[in-house]
Amino acid sequence: MKVGLIVGSLRKESYNRKVAEAVKELFPANVEAEFIDITNLPLYNTDLEGENGTPEYGRVREEVRKYDGYIFFTPEYNRSLAPALKNLIDVVSVDPNGNAWAKKPAAVFSATMGPTGAMASNLALRQAFVYVDLIPMQQPEVYLSTIQDSFDEEGNMTDRTRNFLAKAVDAFVKHAELVSRQEN
């Protein structure tokens, strides 16, 4: 199984990226987890399609298609999702070769320095899954609040957060296996 990790925060020191990096190490040996880079993906625009358009749409569509499931890592911006993630969902949904999201398992892990765990963002992103037919893991919910406290001074993640994430990753692998059995 190949799992794509997608980070919605574009800044270098992103906590969501740090969480994703920790998650990458928590998969069992039979699961390959890799990052799908969306840092330079232009906002969706039909004028950028086709031969004279941006190569980024084709590149990211091809990459997304390679994976059997996805974990989205989202911060929260004004009580909603990271626009970079919604943009990726849109770009891939109108791939001329078909919607690569359809019937694939997905999870949302949200992290914020604030107290709410970016729950509004997490739920908004799961709403965006509906029409493109991504199949969400509903439980456990992964809302990481005051995420800066989950790292020590050397930048190591606390055991408490890592153990919580390990359980969520385990649940995601089971969810992905179940979805893939149902679809095949």
Ligand SMILES: Cc1cc2nc3c(=O)[nH]c(=O)nc-3n(C[C@H](O)[C@H](O)[C@H](O)COP(=O)(O)O)c2cc1C
């Ligand atoms: C425009 C903007 C709006 C924000 N709105 C929220 C918000 O509604 N809820 C929240 O918890 N944090 C909010 N934040 C804070 C970020 O989500 C938080 O700092 C988080 O750590 C950013 O994720 P990152 O570290 O992965 O970049 C906002 C930040 C920005 C720049």
